[in-house]
Amino acid sequence: MAESIQTQDRKLRTEEMVIQMGPQHPSTHGVLRLEVTVEGEIVTHVKPYIGYLHRCFEKHAEQMGNYSQVIPYVDRMDYVAAMSMEWSYVLGMERMLGIQVPERVEYIRVIMAELQRIASHTIAIGTFGLDLGAFTPFLFLLRDREMILEIFERTCGARLLYNYFWIGGLSHDVPLDFVDSTRQFCTQFKKTIVEVNNLLSYNEIFIKRTANVGILPANVAINYAASGPVLRGSGVDWDLRRDDHYSIYNRFDWQPQIGKGERGTLGDCWDRYIVRCREMEQSVKIIEQAIEQLPDGDVQSAIPKRIRPNASEIYIRTEAPRGELGFYIVSDGSGSPYRVKGRSSSFVNLSVLPEITRGYMIADLVAILGSIDIVLGEIDR
Amino acid sequence: MDKFLTDILGSEIFAYIIIAILPLLFIVPYALFAVWLERKLSAFMQDRLGPMYTGGWHGWAQTVADIIKLIQKEDIVPSAANKKLHLIAPFLVFVGSYAAFAAIPFSSEYIGSHLNLGVFFIIAVSSLVVVGLLMAGWAANNKWSLLGAMRAAAQIVSYEIPIALALLAVIMIAQTLNLQEINQMQSGWFWNWFIFAKFPFVFLAFLIYFVASLAEVNRTPFDIPEAESELVAGYHTEYTGMKFAMFFLAEYANMFAVSAIAAAVFLGGWNSPFGDFMSGPIWGVFWFVTKGMFFIVVQMWLRWTLPRTRVDQLMYISWKVLTPWAFVCIFAIGLWMVLQ
Numbered sequence: 017m018a019e020s021i022q023t024q025d026r027k028l029r030t031e032e033m034v035i036q037m038g039p040q041h042p043s044t045h046g047v048l049r050l051e052v053t054v055e056g057e058i059v060t061h062v063k064p065y066i067g068y069l070h071r072c073f074e075k076h077a078e079q080m081g082n083y084s085q086v087i088p089y090v091d092r093m094d095y096v097a098a099m100s101m102e103w104s105y106v107l108g109m110e111r112m113l114g115i116q117v118p119e120r121v122e123y124i125r126v127i128m129a130e131l132q133r134i135a136s137h138t139i140a141i142g143t144f145g146l147d148l149g150a151f152t153p154f155l156f157l158l159r160d161r162e163m164i165l166e167i168f169e170r171t172c173g174a175r176l177l178y179n180y181f182w183i184g185g186l187s188h189d190v191p192l193d194f195v196d197s198t199r200q201f202c203t204q205f206k207k208t209i210v211e212v213n214n215l216l217s218y219n220e221i222f223i224k225r226t227a228n229v230g231i232l233p234a235n236v237a238i239n240y241a242a243s244g245p246v247l248r249g250s251g252v253d254w255d256l257r258r259d260d261h262y263s264i265y266n267r268f269d270w271q272p273q274i275g276k277g278e279r280g281t282l283g284d285c286w287d288r289y290i291v292r293c294r295e296m297e298q299s300v301k302i303i304e305q306a307i308e309q310l311p312d313g314d315v316q317s318a319i320p321k322r323i324r325p326n327a328s329e330i331y332i333r334t335e336a337p338r339g340e341l342g343f344y345i346v347s348d349g350s351g352s353p354y355r356v357k358g359r360s361s362s363f364v365n366l367s368v369l370p371e372i373t374r375g376y377m378i379a380d381l382v383a384i385l386g387s388i389d390i391v392l393g394e395i396d397r
Numbered sequence: 398m399d400k401f402l403t404d405i406l407g408s409e410i411f412a413y414i415i416i417a418i419l420p421l422l423f424i425v426p427y428a429l430f431a432v433w434l435e436r437k438l439s440a441f442m443q444d445r446l447g448p449m450y451t452g453g454w455h456g457w458a459q460t461v462a463d464i465i466k467l468i469q470k471e472d473i474v475p476s477a478a479n480k481k482l483h484l485i486a487p488f489l490v491f492v493g494s495y496a497a498f499a500a501i502p503f504s505s506e507y508i509g510s511h512l513n514l515g516v517f518f519i520i521a522v523s524s525l526v527v528v529g530l531l532m533a534g535w536a537a538n539n540k541w542s543l544l545g546a547m548r549a550a551a552q553i554v555s556y557e558i559p560i561a562l563a564l565l566a567v568i569m570i571a572q573t574l575n576l577q578e579i580n581q582m583q584s585g586w587f588w589n590w591f592i593f594a595k596f597p598f599v600f601l602a603f604l605i606y607f608v609a610s611l612a613e614v615n616r617t618p619f620d621i622p623e624a625e626s627e628l629v630a631g632y633h634t635e636y637t638g639m640k641f642a643m644f645f646l647a648e649y650a651n652m653f654a655v656s657a658i659a660a661a662v663f664l665g666g667w668n669s670p671f672g673d674f675m676s677g678p679i680w681g682v683f684w685f686v687t688k689g690m691f692f693i694v695v696q697m698w699l700r701w702t703l704p705r706t707r708v709d710q711l712m713y714i715s716w717k718v719l720t721p722w723a724f725v726c727i728f729a730i731g732l733w734m735v736l737q
Contacts, residue, residue: 035540041629057544057708147627149617149705155443215702221618222704378544379707382627 032060039068043147043382046392048366050381057377062370066363069396077356083109083323084183086356091177093358094394096139099132099168100336101394102181105356107262108332108343109183112325120313121185122264127198127306128168128180130299134205135164136337137292137299140245140389144289145216147386148225153216160208163201167194183323185316198307202300209297217293226289227280230372230384234283240368243361244339245295246388249275249288256335268305270298285387292389324351338362338389360394420498428649431693432460438694439701470638475538478635482536487636487643490529494650496522501657502577504667504681515576516568519658520561523613526651527553530622530632533644537635545631548708549615549622555715556612556619562723563606566730567591567599567662580666587670592663595730602726603663605719607692610655612711614648617700621708656692657685664688 035052038044047068053061073093077086090105091098103125110117117125138161142154165175170191172180180187216222232242237250247254255272257265273294275287327349333342339361346355365388373381433448437455440447452458474483500515502508512518527550534546570591571579583590592603612619623631633644660666666688667681675684706714 033540035544043627057548145704149620150703151439152443152701155445159444216704219704221706224710225704225707377707377709379621379627379705 031055037381043385045143045385045390048390048392048395050369050385052378052381054378057379059373059376059378059381062373062381064366064369066366066392066395069392071397073358073397074356077353080352082351083325083353086353087182088177088179090358091179092393093360093397094136094336094338094341094362094391095176096391096393097132097136097337098177099128099180100136100334101341102178103129104332104334104336104341105343105345106181106183107334108330108345109323109325111332112328112330112345112347113183113319113323115184115317115319117185117317118313118315119311121315121317123306123310124186124190124315125181126263126265126268127303127310128171130303130306131164131167131198131201133299133337134296135161137296140337141212141216141289141292144383144386144389145222147382148222150216150219150222153212156208156211156215160201160205163197163204167197167201170194170197182316184319185314189315195307195310198303202304202307205296205300209293209300213293217290223279223286225379226285226383226387228284229280229376229380230285230387231281232283232288232368232372236368236371237283240364240371242339242365242368244335244337244365245288245291246339246365246368248273249291249387250283251275251277251287256333256340260333260335262334265302267309268302270302273298285383288387288389322351324349333359336361338391338394339365358394358397360397362390362392362394366390366395417499420495420501420503423503424495424498424646424650424653427653428646429460429464431649431652432463432645433457434694435697435700436460438697442698442701464642467638467642472640473635473637475635477538479536479538482532483635484640486529486533486536487633487640487647488529489532490526491643491647491650493523493525493527493529494647494654496525497654498650500576501654502580502661502666503685504678505577505580506678506681508577511577512575514574516564516574516579516658516662519654520557520564523651523654524553524557526647529647533636534632537632539635541629542632542634545622545628545634548628549632551708552612552615552619552622552711552715555712556609556719559605559609559715559719559723560613562720562727563602563609564658564662566602566723566726567594569727569730569734570594570599576661576666580661580668583665584668584676586672587665590663590665590668590670595733598726598729598733599663601722602730603659605723605726606659606663607695609715609719610659611696611699612715614651614655614696616652616696618703618706619711620700620705621711652693652696653689656689656696659692660685660688 033054035054036049037052038049039047044050049065051063051065052059073089076089080086087102087105090101093101138157142157145153168178169175171194172178172188232246232250234250234252237247237252251274253272253274258272273291275282275291277287279286325347327347329346331342331344333340341361342359344357345353348354369385369388373384436447448456448459450456451462474480497519499510500512500518530549531546534542568574571582573579591599615622623633633641636644667685669676669680669684
């Protein structure tokens with residue numbers, strides 16, 4: 017559809033108009049501002065402006081008294097997936113210190129991270145539907161997200177920013193009803209996925225709106241260092257959970273999901289969307305297996321009271337719901353980090369936006385932005 | 398009924414004012430009810446409760462409270478706006494929707510005006526809404542409003558064509574433009590309704606009319622002029638308080654107007670579906686409003702189920718799907734009538 021618009025008679029050109037989309041626009045998913053140049057309804061240029069939510073995370077991390085105090089700040093990066101944020105930082109510190117965490121911790125971390133991935137993806141695809149005008153799937157998904165948040169709340173007392181993964185283990189063991197309530201969630205959520213697929217994924221209007229829109233070819237995605245569902249939506253089989261061998265993901269039976277261009281072109285909005293949908297199914301699968309195998313034991317390994325890594329540096333990356341989350345941690349041998357650099361997936365993924373929105377309509381711009389699924393807390397840090 | 402009123406009040410101007418105000422007595426409570434119904438219905442579909450506290454029983458007074466709140470609100474006019482047009486626009490939009498009620502037959506005894514060209518009048522006068530929307534979008538001096546207004550104008554003008562053609566298919570059978578006569582022709586059991594006449598062509602015309610009427614009143618999946626996730630709020634972005642409420646009222650009035658036409662033209666209007674059972678002028682109002690509300694519930698049901706289409710897809714549906722099929726209906730019905 018976009019090509020036919022682009023190749024229209026040049027005489028039909030109207031005056032270009034610059035619109036400020038955001039920071040208070042309903043579909044910019046936070047305080048993002050897009051400077052959109054439009055010709056009638058056609059977008060000719062998009063320029064994202066970020067920084068409205070900058071909270072000096074990296075500087076704060078340097079100023080903390082010790083390494084553990086950074087964790088609550090890490091939570092606040094991607095506040096929709098705080099567990100996954102913590103895991104990356106904590107894993108980096110454990111590698112730096114050479115700590116082996118107990119088996120039980122690994123299992124609980126996998127379960128928590130996958131629950132968090134589902135919670136994050138429910139927001140992602142729910143708001144994506146909302147961007148396209150479908151309100152009901154959003155509320156169905158939020159209802160199930162509530163079950164996850166309740167599990168988290170019973171575990172660590174917080175609903176959004178957990179401070180649950182600690183260096184060398186976890187802050188608490190899971191509550192007694194954890195296994196039951198997680199199983200109950202899995203049963204319920206499988207039904208919801210079917211419901212959402214019927215209502216949204218295979219809806220004719222939805223497919224018309226998302227297929228062949230915002231096509232991100234695999235080579236462009238790789239050149240821009242996109243990661244997570246955005247990269248996999250373009251058909252690149254790259255999932256750090258499998259390819260980076262961290263934690264115990266190799267013990268479970270699951271498959272990274274990639275886009276196949278089923279309804280349109282490979283790498284369109286529908287592919288990115290369906291990758292998230294299918295990833296949720298895979299996450300349920302992982303959780304069910306992990307909950308079966310959950311061993312007994314301690315949730316905290318012996319770590320020194322005052323964490324002082326030797327002067328060294330490490331880059332650690334994990335597969336957060338939005339893609340590769342990396343931390344570059346430099347230690348100078350003192351009690352607090354010398355430098356913590358966050359490599360946020362949303363920031364990198366957002367950079368492809370001007371590339372893939374050119375020539376589409378304003379309505380498509382909203383859809384493309386929704387399919388990239390950004391969290392401004394992670395972009396601005 | 399208007400005869401009765403002119404009898405007791407004389408042909409004074411006041412009599413006509415009272416007759417003109419009667420639909421308003423219906424629209425305002427209806428709009429309050431419809432907004433509440435929409436909230437409850439969406440809540441039901443989305444596994445929520447919706448308003449539960451205001452007024453006691455299931456939050457029945459929520460919309461009343463909302464209107465009272467809107468009346469009290471400060472009326473903000475953007476400093477760069479064209480103040481006159483900004484003021485007139487919401488009223489013009491409401492006039493457009495309200496005028497349509499003049500020709501809607503609520504019962505065999507009550508119709509605002511016995512127009513011989515009732516259908517034509519409704520189609521014509523509802524076009525006035527476009528002017529109001531364009532005015533609202535342009536006068537606010539906001540780019541989002543302008544985009545919304547341009548979309549609204551393009552959409553409503555396009556969709557008037559399939560609407561007019563679909564109604565024309567029925568008018569060919571009825572041989573009249575008077576809605577009261579069209580209703581009288583459909584009396585008796587429900588199989589006398591025009592929707593079942595010349596099956597399946599009038600039924601097809603009915604489907605075309607219904608889809609196009611969704612676009613005419615800016616309801617999902619065709620709510621792109623006020624697509625809140627794209628255009629903030631479309632043409633009414635810069636409206637506050639009672640002016641905003643006027644747009645809201647006009648939208649709901651318009652929803653009923655198009656549903657009422659569908660009921661009157663295709664579903665027998667004020668006729669009882671079961672012959673003489675529960676028929677008569679008073680029951681007529683009941684049947685008419687019930688049929689109208691049925692379509693409104695369907696509109697709400699669609700709104701909370703479907704995503705939104707895109708501008709170009711919307712135009713595609715109008716010009717390349719609905720309009721040709723409407724012509725097919727007209728042609729087929731005409732051929733059928735010639736062959737009979």
